[in-house]
Structure formats: C-alpha cells, structure tokens
Amino acid sequence: MTYVIAEPCVDVLDKACIEECPVDCIYEGERMLYIHPDECVDCGACEPVCPVEAIYFDDDVPAEWASYTQANVDFFAELGSPGGAAKTGKTSNDPEMITRLPVRAVEGEQP
Incomplete structure (x- = not known):
C-alpha cells in the first residue's frame, strides 16, 4: 500500500x-476515489491538492480512518x-x- 484516500x-x-x-492510479467509485496500491509510485503529488x-x-x-486502508x-x-x-472510468x-x-x-448539492 502506498497512499490511501x-x-x-x-x-x-x-x-x-x-x-x-x-501515473493515472486514482480510480473513481460511486461515492469516493481510491488509489491503486500496485500502480501508485509514491510520488505524493495527489496529497497537497486534496481540498478535504x-x-x-x-x-x-x-x-479513526484506519479501515479506509482496507477499503482501498x-x-x-x-x-x-x-x-x-x-x-476504466467510474465503477460501482x-x-x-x-x-x-x-x-x-x-456543499451546493442536495443529498
């Protein structure tokens, strides 16, 4: 594992x-994004641009978010x-x- 969302x-x-x-290793699910552990090259470029x-x-x-490592x-x-x-595009x-x-x-959207 490298980076985790x-x-x-x-x-x-x-x-x-x-x-x-x-390296195009961040995939989109229905509700969140995921970093492919084998495709990520540990460059860290994604981390500072994440607004949340x-x-x-x-x-x-x-x-408190340790379970997200396994979710990825x-x-x-x-x-x-x-x-x-x-x-690949968005997957379910x-x-x-x-x-x-x-x-x-x-913010700005209806649930």
Whole structure:
C-alpha cells in the first residue's frame, strides 16, 4: 500500500488529485476515489491538492480512518490492476463499508 484516500472524500469526489497523478492510479467509485496500491509510485503529488485533506501515506492514516486502508484494497479486489483509471472510468466497486455510510450532503448539492 502506498497512499490511501480516507473518509473526508466520501461523497465529495473533487478529483483534483486525479488531475495531479502522473501515473493515472486514482480510480473513481460511486461515492469516493481510491488509489491503486500496485500502480501508485509514491510520488505524493495527489496529497497537497486534496481540498478535504483525505489523502494520507499509508503509515500516516489517522487511527479513526484506519479501515479506509482496507477499503482501498477491497475496491480493487474484482477490478484488479487495469493499468490506468482514465480508460476504466467510474465503477460501482465501492466496498460495502463505503456503500453503507449515510449519504453526506456536499456543499451546493442536495443529498
């Protein structure tokens, strides 16, 4: 595992991190974004551009969001390693722990 996207991303999906990623390893689920652990090159370009501070190096994920490390792994269980998020597009692979979260209203949108 390299970088992990945690709870602040749920229902936000800003995508600034996708634009910064030089290796196209940030994939979009229905409710949040996920970093492919085998495709990420640990460059850290995504972390500073995240407007909700949801991206952490795996060793730095706050304890309250530790389960998001596994959620990032689980997202790719069926998807595998497609070799690039752009060609994959949005998927419905969100792990159950994410799909069961209450929908959060995002500023300017209706829940």
